[in-house]
Amino acid sequence: MEGRPTVQRRDTTNLADILDRILDKGIVIAGDISISLVDIELLTIKLRLLIASADKAREMGINWWESDPWLSKGDNRDATQDGNKDRASLESRLDRIEETLHRLELPRTRESDRAQRR
Amino acid sequence: VPRDDDGPVYFYGIVGRNRRPAGLVGVDGQMTAAIDHGELTAVVSPLQTPSLGDDVATLEAQVRAHEAVVEHLLANDTVLPTRFGTVVASGVQVRDLLAREQVSYLQALQRLAGTVEWGLTVTWDAKAARTHVAAKSTAVVSATAGPGKAYLLSQQQKKAVSDEVQSTRLALASRLHDTISASAVEAAVRPSRDGQTTVLLASYLVARMAQQPFRDGVDAALSSIEDAEPLGLQADLSGPWPPYSFVSLAEAPA
Numbered sequence: 363m364e365g366r367p368t369v370q371r372r373d374t375t376n377l378a379d380i381l382d383r384i385l386d387k388g389i390v391i392a393g394d395i396s397i398s399l400v401d402i403e404l405l406t407i408k409l410r411l412l413i414a415s416a417d418k419a420r421e422m423g424i425n426w427w428e429s430d431p432w433l434s435k436g437d438n439r440d441a442t443q444d445g446n447k448d449r450a451s452l453e454s455r456l457d458r459i460e461e462t463l464h465r466l467e468l469p470r471t472r473e474s475d476r477a478q479r480r
Numbered sequence: 481v482p483r484d485d486d487g488p489v490y491f492y493g494i495v496g497r498n499r500r501p502a503g504l505v506g507v508d509g510q511m512t513a514a515i516d517h518g519e520l521t522a523v524v525s526p527l528q529t530p531s532l533g534d535d536v537a538t539l540e541a542q543v544r545a546h547e548a549v550v551e552h553l554l555a556n557d558t559v560l561p562t563r564f565g566t567v568v569a570s571g572v573q574v575r576d577l578l579a580r581e582q583v584s585y586l587q588a589l590q591r592l593a594g595t596v597e598w599g600l601t602v603t604w605d606a607k608a609a610r611t612h613v614a615a616k617s618t619a620v621v622s623a624t625a626g627p628g629k630a631y632l633l634s635q636q637q638k639k640a641v642s643d644e645v646q647s648t649r650l651a652l653a654s655r656l657h658d659t660i661s662a663s664a665v666e667a668a669v670r671p672s673r674d675g676q677t678t679v680l681l682a683s684y685l686v687a688r689m690a691q692q693p694f695r696d697g698v699d700a701a702l703s704s705i706e707d708a709e710p711l712g713l714q715a716d717l718s719g720p721w722p723p724y725s726f727v728s729l730a731e732a733p734a
Contacts, residue, residue: 369699372718377540379599379718380547387724388563389493391577401531405565408533412543415536 381413407456414459489513489524491566491574492549493722494585497521499557507532507545515571517578520585523553524574532565554722558593560585561722588727595665595685596720600698602656602680604649605712612711613644652705653680659701660684663694668725679713683725691720 372379385406490507497519503511506525515522533539546564553559568574578585617640653669657680661667664684672678686694698715706713 369695369702369715369717371695372716374547374551374718374721376718377543380543383597383599383721383724384543384546384561384564386563387727388561389566389727390563391491391566391568405532408536408539409543409564412533412536412539 378413381409385409407453410456411459414456414463486526486571488527489568489571489574490527490546491562491568492523492525492546493553493562494560494578494589495521495523495553495557496589501553501556504549504552505545506549507542509545512549513571515574515578517575518582520578520582520589522574522578523549524568524571525549527567532567550722554596554720558589558595559722560588560592560727561724563724592685592723592726594688595723595726596688596691597723597725598664598684598686598691598694598717598719599721599725600660600680600682600684601678601716602653602702603677603714603716604652604679606645606676608710608712609648610641610645612709613648614641617641617644649679652711656680656701656705657682660694660698663690663697666726683721685723685726686720688720 374380490510492506492512495501497516500514500516500521501512501523503513504523506512508525508528510525510527512523512525515524532542543564550559550561568577617637653672657667657669660682661684664686666685668683668685670681670683672681684694695717698717702713702715705711
């Protein structure tokens with residue numbers, strides 16, 4: 363055993379920590395659809411993509427979707443079309459990213475995760 | 481003065497009117513503006529397109545811009561932060577919102593005055609914890625049992641140890657939380673995400689003047705447990721944050 367426990371201090375510029383707070387907390391303007399213009403469902407999907415890409419994947423050097431011709435083409439095409447198609451594309455992309463991350467994460471320990479962050 | 485035709489705005493949060501903030505650089509590089517009503521000031525910035533996150537890099541920049549503005553507000557005074565992605569159709573509607581919710585927003589500003597949020601994640605070494613629990617466990621395999629029975633007994637023992645690990649984890653969480661929340665104004669415990677390594681996931685509302693004692697208290701609480709039981713405890717503290725975890729429930733309009 364390593365003796366005394368460590369209390370690490372992380373600052374508030376850590377993207378994962380920011381996301382951990384600002385996505386499901388804070389004041390919500392609920393019950394008044396007329397003043398909320400954001401498609402929350404779509405935004406949530408995009409944010410999950412951000413979490414997957416920025417916090418873990420990029421750290422591990424995973425950026426296959428950036429060069430995947432099908433994905434990048436899909437992005438451009440969907441941006442000009444209706445929201446449903448955009449969403450479907452994002453969802454399938456997200457599923458694959460999260461699946462990949464999950465596979466890659468299995469052999470990793472928390473300690474090595476920490477060491478890499480420092 | 482906001483007009484009806486002033487277009488959609490990104491809404492960062494609410495501060496007291498006497499603390500009217502100077503312009504800050506916000507989402508998409510737009511300068512923030514203040515919208516006043518009574519004793520309240522909403523901080524917003526114009527938004528060219530009401531959709532957020534055209535791509536991941538843009539979304540990250542927008543997320544960081546949101547946080548930067550709210551933290552600037554926090555540096556000077558109490559702030560009620562909005563959830564990321566709060567976009568309102570016009571400045572006039574923001575002012576209407578302030579008018580409608582003014583009582584609860586003022587109460588929240590008062591309640592949160594002089595405080596900040598700290599986030600805490602306590603983990604343990606799941607393997608060390610299991611070993612420790614197993615060593616103390618009263619569920620023992622009989623040495624004289626035949627192979628079939630021994631197998632069943634060992635399965636039972638495994639299950640018993642797992643149950644004990646879980647109850648130890650929960651007991652540890654409540655013990656830590658009780659100690660730590662004693663030096664906080666309010667606390668919000670969140671469900672553990674993995675149920676394995678995470679012992680405690682919580683946010684604490686701490687008086688600005690008491691942040692160092694709070695952090696020392698976290699340290700002491702962990703050390704006192706680890707000294708008695710080698711569980712490989714680790715803690716991540718993050719802060720000071722705007723009080724995101726302490727506005728969502730109280731201020732959600734009915």
